[in-house]
Amino acid sequence: MTDTEIVIIGAGLAGLGAAAAARDAGRRAVVLEASGRVGGRAWTTGPPQFGGQWFDMGAIWFHDAEHNPLTGIAQAAGDTLLCSDALRQELTFVGDRPATPVELAEYAAAWPRFEAKADALLADRGDVPLAEVARHLPDDPWAATVEAWEGPVICAADADQFSALDWRRNALGGSNLVPDGGIGAFVARRLTGGLDIRLRTPARTVRWGGPGGRVTVETDAGTLTAGACIVTVSTGVLGSGALCFDPALPAVVTDAVHDLPMGLAIKVVLGATGPDRLGLASHTSVDRRVGQSGDVLMPVQCWPFGRDYVQGWIGGSPAWELARLGQAACVDFAVSYLRRLFGGRVDRLFGGGASLVTQWDQDPWIRGAYCYATPGHADARHTLAAPVSGGHLMFAGEACHVGFAGTVAGAWISGQRAARTAIAALGDVAPVATRAALSGTGRFSGPA
Ligand SMILES: Cc1cc2nc3c(=O)[nH]c(=O)nc-3n(C[C@H](O)[C@H](O)[C@H](O)COP(=O)(O)OP(=O)(O)OC[C@H]3O[C@@H](n4cnc5c(N)ncnc54)[C@H](O)[C@@H]3O)c2cc1C
Structure with a gap:
């Protein structure tokens, strides 16, 4: 390992965004990645049990x-x-039957009502747990459903543990687009050009605050010294202590990490064993009215892009509990859930078929799906993104963006911002690389 200008820890969207910004500024940067691939939580696979078709284990959509x-x-x-x-297409159940047109109209109206109630509560009280919103809409039969979508499903966190202010700050509008071939494949193909990425090279210790702000990063493959360091690992990894800091991080930083814990979202994929398609068109999204706050909602995307599987999504504490029980329990849960909506044909269709369950909680370099802010701590995202050691030590990632929090876009933008701050901290040292020299494909290296 030789010295560089900026060392970046993690080759997810934030790390790649930071490295791209450094490259474009003509700065030398090395990206250390613990796993054997780039992309982090943007990861496209081709599960053989589903014919090798591309499948995104983590992020799927370009939101907004x-x-x-x-x-x-x-x-x-x-x-x-x-x-x-x-x-x-969309299908909503009330009990074991499809919702009537009147119920669907009530459901559609419940979303803006929920948001308006949240805004009123926030204006009055600064911040509240998301669960407070539904509690203030006791006569709305759909409030618990909106809560279940916005809390456990979308934000991977239970509504009573999660900041409504953070939710409102990061509400996404616009369209959702899917890169054909998968988002992880897009990242590997399009976002690594001209970057120096060392795979299978976990950073173990970051020694910061050296002379002139220099930072030294220790890995199993040696030590790297740089003028600045950008850390893009998840708050789950930061909170685990797997990455050491010497000196210890300031309390404001460790408090921010504590206030941004990881949520969990599990995808359960079930392959059809026969021609039955449950009477649903390709790409049908199935949900249901939940009875009360805390009831599990598992939205199911059926036959996405015409494929012969359905994909359920479970978030928040039910996801952590199912993850603890194991993959078979996740599959059983998904089948029973669908049986309550579609009856016994579900067992004939999925019994003994192929399945897949994502396990982001098990990845030691991730430790969950994405983070959420606890009530009263929505500003922790700003705190974590703020420069440490005059910008020689920066944090970036999905946790560090407000507006696109918890998304690939937020991670990418926060990485780019962190790089600009780090470059400014480097001072007037002339760039050592030119853009021309760094164009072309990325350079991947690291232990086999
Ligand atoms: C199931 C699921 C669905 C999602 N759906 C969407 C979606 O549809 N749209 C969307 O925009 N977002 C979605 N997201 C969120 C999105 O994937 C993340 O917000 C984003 O990818 C996070 O990027 P990041 O760079 O902050 O972190 P990461 O992707 O976690 O990157 C950090 C990298 O650091 C590495 N690392 C960890 N420790 C070390 C170490 N000590 N040394 C070196 N490297 C280390 C990790 O291996 C990882 O590659 C989803 C996430 C999940 C899990």
Whole structure:
């Protein structure tokens, strides 16, 4: 390992965003990645049990595509973006029957009502747990359903543990686009050009605050010294102590990490064993009215892009509990859930079929899905993103963005911002690399 200008820990969206910004500024940067691949939580696989078709284990969509910087990168490269919203059909159950048109109209009206109530509560009280909102809508039969979507499903956190202010600050509008071939494949293909990425090289200790702000990062493959360091690992990894800091991080930083714990979302995929498609068109999104706050909602995307599987999504504490019980329990849960909606044909259709359960809690370099802010601590995202040691030590990642929190876009933007701050901290030292020298494909290295 030789010295560099900026060392970046993690090759997820934030690390790649930071490295791209350094590259574009003509700065030398080395990205240390613990795992054997780039992309972090943007990871496309081709599960053999589903015929090897591409499947995103983590992120799927470019949310708010009109304002998402990754949309432009994909478009400029000529990639196809699938318009998930236009393809989607929707089916909502009330009990074991489809909702009536009147109920669907009530459901549609419940969303803006929920948001308006949240805004009123926030204006009055600064911040509240998301669960407070539904508690203030006791006569709304759909409030618990909106809560279940916005809390456990979308934000991977239980509504009573999660800041309504953070939720409102990060509410995403616009369209949702899916890069054809998967978001992880897009990241590996389009976001690594000209970068120096060392795979299978976990950073173990970050020694910061050296002369002139220098930072030394220890790995199993040696020690790297740089003028600045950008740490992009999840708050789950930061909170675990797997990455050591010497001297210890300031209390404001460790408090911010504590206030941004990881939520969990599990995808359970069930392959059809026969021609039955439950009477549903391709790309049908199935949900249901939940009875009360805390009831589990598992939205199911059925036959996405015409494929022969359904994909359920479980978030928050039920996800942690199912993850603890294991993969078979997750599959059983999903089948029983669908049986309550579609009856016994579910057992004939999925019994003995292929399945897949994502396990982001088990990945020691991630430790969950994405983080949420606890009530009263929505500003922790700003705190974590603030410069340490005059910008020689920066944190970036999905936890560090407000607006696109918990998304690939938020991670990418926060990485780029952190790099600009780190570059400013380097001072007037002339850039050592030119853009021309760094164009082309990325350089991947690291132990086999
Ligand atoms: C199930 C699921 C669904 C999602 N759906 C969407 C979606 O549809 N749209 C969307 O925009 N977002 C979605 N997200 C969120 C999105 O994937 C993340 O917000 C984003 O990818 C996080 O990027 P990051 O760079 O902050 O962190 P990460 O992707 O976690 O990158 C950090 C990297 O650091 C590495 N690392 C950890 N420790 C070390 C160490 N000690 N040394 C070196 N490297 C280390 C990790 O291996 C990892 O590669 C989803 C996430 C999940 C899990």
